[in-house]
Amino acid sequence: MKKGIFIVLEGPDRSGKSTQAELLKKWLEGLGREVVVTREPGGTRLSEQIRKILLDPKSEIEPMTELFLYETSRIKHTLEKILPALKAGKVIISDRYTLSTTAYQGYGRGLDLKTVKTLNRIATLNLKPDVTIVFDIPDRAFTQREKTRPGRDRIERAPDAFRRRVNRAYKLLARRPGMTRVDGGRSIEAIQADIRAKVARLLKN
Ligand SMILES: Nc1ncnc2c1ncn2[C@@H]1O[C@H](COP(=O)(O)OP(=O)(O)OP(=O)(O)O)[C@@H](O)[C@H]1O
Ligand SMILES: [Mg+2]
Numbered sequence: 001m002k003k004g005i006f007i008v009l010e011g012p013d014r015s016g017k018s019t020q021a022e023l024l025k026k027w028l029e030g031l032g033r034e035v036v037v038t039r040e041p042g043g044t045r046l047s048e049q050i051r052k053i054l055l056d057p058k059s060e061i062e063p064m065t066e067l068f069l070y071e072t073s074r075i076k077h078t079l080e081k082i083l084p085a086l087k088a089g090k091v092i093i094s095d096r097y098t099l100s101t102t103a104y105q106g107y108g109r110g111l112d113l114k115t116v117k118t119l120n121r122i123a124t125l126n127l128k129p130d131v132t133i134v135f136d137i138p139d140r141a142f143t144q145r146e147k148t149r150p151g152r153d154r155i156e157r158a159p160d161a162f163r164r165r166v167n168r169a170y171k172l173l174a175r176r177p178g179m180t181r182v183d184g185g186r187s188i189e190a191i192q193a194d195i196r197a198k199v200a201r202l203l204k205n
Helices: 019-029 043-056 065-086 098-110 113-123 141-147 162-172 186-203
Strands: 003-010 035-039 089-095 129-137 179-185
Touching: 003 019, 003 065, 003 186, 019 035, 019 089, 019 129, 019 186, 035 065, 035 129, 043 065, 065 089, 065 098, 065 113, 098 113, 098 162, 129 162, 129 186, 179 186
Parallel strands: 003 089, 003 129, 035 089, 129 179
Antiparallel strands: none
């Protein structure tokens, strides 16, 4: 049986994660791999219910509660979907994972980064992605994409200062050891070619 591969796509809102996840899936399937695309928060029935609460603009959620809701959704997602897919030799592509919590709840909301790290470790049962691809997006590309589809959910509606902190955090996190940074300001095709080259290395092992 083929070895399971866990790929995570990370980046701010509108950075192109979903677009690239679908293209990557098609390519991998063409290579004969079974692929599961999933997302956070979400991916299982319970986790999708938590997603609804988290993204509902009517929800009043203070930062620490927000952190625990994301992590609760992550435990269920990891146990019920990610680990079984890996065990079955599939490629699992997750649109967001732990780095989002570091960026949004840590840097964005200002929660203690060590607390976030500890909870991330607990919620993943120590599972580490084989690769975390982080989109680094120039500010002007954002403004442009924002105009095309203005944000509607609770996180997208958060104050500009919060979103700026998150975007800045991603720029920093993308350069951390162990992260695979991708310049997200280019064409969809150029970015996809870059991602395929990086993922191709994992397929050889
Ligand atoms: N490289 C690119 N250049 C220009 N526009 C892009 C590029 N990639 C994606 N887009 C467009 O930007 C918008 C956001 O892309 P996409 O939905 O893939 O991002 P996302 O990171 O999944 O966003 P969200 O966080 O809202 O789910 C879409 O309208 C998409 O068509
Ligand atoms: Mg998306």
